[in-house]
Amino acid sequence: MKIGILGTGIVGNTIANKLVQRNHEVKMGSRTPKNEKAIQWVAAAGSNASHGTFKDAAEFGEVIFNCTKGDISVDALRLAGSIALTGKILIDLANPLDFSNGMPPSLFISNTDSLGEAIQREFPETSVVKTLNTMNCNLMVDSSLVKGDHDVFISGNDAAAKATVAKILSEDFGWKNILDLGDITGARSTEMLLPIWLRLYGKFGNSNFNFHITK
Amino acid sequence: MKIGILGTGIVGNTIANKLVQRNHEVKMGSRTPKNEKAIQWVAAAGSNASHGTFKDAAEFGEVIFNCTKGDISVDALRLAGSIALTGKILIDLANPLDFSNGMPPSLFISNTDSLGEAIQREFPETSVVKTLNTMNCNLMVDSSLVKGDHDVFISGNDAAAKATVAKILSEDFGWKNILDLGDITGARSTEMLLPIWLRLYGKFGNSNFNFHITK
Numbered sequence: 001m002k003i004g005i006l007g008t009g010i011v012g013n014t015i016a017n018k019l020v021q022r023n024h025e026v027k028m029g030s031r032t033p034k035n036e037k038a039i040q041w042v043a044a045a046g047s048n049a050s051h052g053t054f055k056d057a058a059e060f061g062e063v064i065f066n067c068t069k070g071d072i073s074v075d076a077l078r079l080a081g082s083i084a085l086t087g088k089i090l091i092d093l094a095n096p097l098d099f100s101n102g103m104p105p106s107l108f109i110s111n112t113d114s115l116g117e118a119i120q121r122e123f124p125e126t127s128v129v130k131t132l133n134t135m136n137c138n139l140m141v142d143s144s145l146v147k148g149d150h151d152v153f154i155s156g157n158d159a160a161a162k163a164t165v166a167k168i169l170s171e172d173f174g175w176k177n178i179l180d181l182g183d184i185t186g187a188r189s190t191e192m193l194l195p196i197w198l199r200l201y202g203k204f205g206n207s208n209f210n211f212h213i214t215k
Numbered sequence: 216m217k218i219g220i221l222g223t224g225i226v227g228n229t230i231a232n233k234l235v236q237r238n239h240e241v242k243m244g245s246r247t248p249k250n251e252k253a254i255q256w257v258a259a260a261g262s263n264a265s266h267g268t269f270k271d272a273a274e275f276g277e278v279i280f281n282c283t284k285g286d287i288s289v290d291a292l293r294l295a296g297s298i299a300l301t302g303k304i305l306i307d308l309a310n311p312l313d314f315s316n317g318m319p320p321s322l323f324i325s326n327t328d329s330l331g332e333a334i335q336r337e338f339p340e341t342s343v344v345k346t347l348n349t350m351n352c353n354l355m356v357d358s359s360l361v362k363g364d365h366d367v368f369i370s371g372n373d374a375a376a377k378a379t380v381a382k383i384l385s386e387d388f389g390w391k392n393i394l395d396l397g398d399i400t401g402a403r404s405t406e407m408l409l410p411i412w413l414r415l416y417g418k419f420g421n422s423n424f425n426f427h428i429t430k
Binding site: 101106107110111112146147148149150153179180181182186188189190192193195196198199200202203204208209210211212213214215 | 428430
């Protein structure tokens with residue numbers, strides 16, 4: 001599958017590396033056409049890897065991962081452009097973290113709205129699927145890093161898009177427990193898991209944990 | 216142990232019944248000295264059960280459970296009075312649910328504050344311990360209702376108070392996994408679990424589930 005990655009940070013790199021390993025064709029996009037980190041990534045990742053602008057990556061991908069930080073996600077997606085994003089599946093794994101008042105961060109959107117919803121409103125012709133935002137990026141792409149049952153949540157308005165994303169989650173990232181929370185307003189509920197995630201991260205001193213809903 | 220219960224609703228009744236069964240002396244408090252539901256509860260619950268005002272229950276208990284709805288909790292505690300609450304352990308299991316815009320409720324405090332913190336600020340001489348607010352009340356008092364590993368979170372500024380509460384959770388309510396989130400600001404992170412809890416409740420059609428942190 002042709003996949004666009006928006007963002008050249010550790011999350012973008014981790015997702016992109018895994019997808020290339022899984023034989024997907026991956027284009028990493030950034031603000032500029034000659035981003036140093038994207039060039040380095042392509043050099044290391046091999047022939048299925050390419051890079052370009054946010055717009056190039058959005059045009060390239062059937063599925064696009066938003067791996068930008070939450071506070072610049074809407075800007076980055078505007079640079080990609082609504083035309084390039086029309087009809088595409090956008091996997092949003094960003095969180096609306098506000099570090100302006102120090103640590104721990106609070107959320108700059110929450111409770112009655114979410115970043116996932118804000119993105120869906122801004123790009124109504126794109127199928128936004130919120131998932132993977134409740135864990136460290138190494139765990140995102142390899143569910144076996146945590147032993148025992150644990151879950152990934154998925155929210156979005158387009159059932160077919162969610163099915164495509166669930167296939168990537170299970171076949172490429174090894175996820176067994178994919179919990180569908182319904183429409184994109186479910187993003188509120190998973191973005192609001194970040195405060196307890198951050199607290200547990202502080203307590204445990206590492207990110208090798210995840211949420212499980214026990215029934 | 217002498218325990219005060221603030222609130223005569225289903226949560227107060229469920230907690231009070233369990234504590235009486237466990238041979239604690241329990242006084243159920245409400246706004247008025249002759250609350251019909253409190254009188255009925257005492258008639259059914261036997262010789263270890265009594266009732267009175269919020270103030271009577273707060274004076275009676277070494278430990279006090281706030282089982283009032285979140286939107287009236289601070290008012291109810293003011294009626295109990297800071298003198299009656301001084302030096303006491305207050306177990307806060309309420310949630311700041313705002314039903315004013317219909318279902319699902321949002322939170323009337325969240326993100327940078329919490330109901331648990333608001334109560335602690337209002338009653339600085341009381342040891343507020345936030346716990347049990349992330350589940351249905353039947354599960355609160357009987358952790359075996361959900362099979363498999365699942366957790367109860369606990370937050371508070373007073374380590375000795377948390378130890379006393381943890382003893383009640385384990386010995387009276389059967390909790391094995393008690394996850395200490397640190398000081399009372401942890402209440403933010405557990406109150407913010409309500410949106411996903413409510414969403415899962417809608418999805419599953421019942422409340423026989425709970426959170427587990429898998430490591």
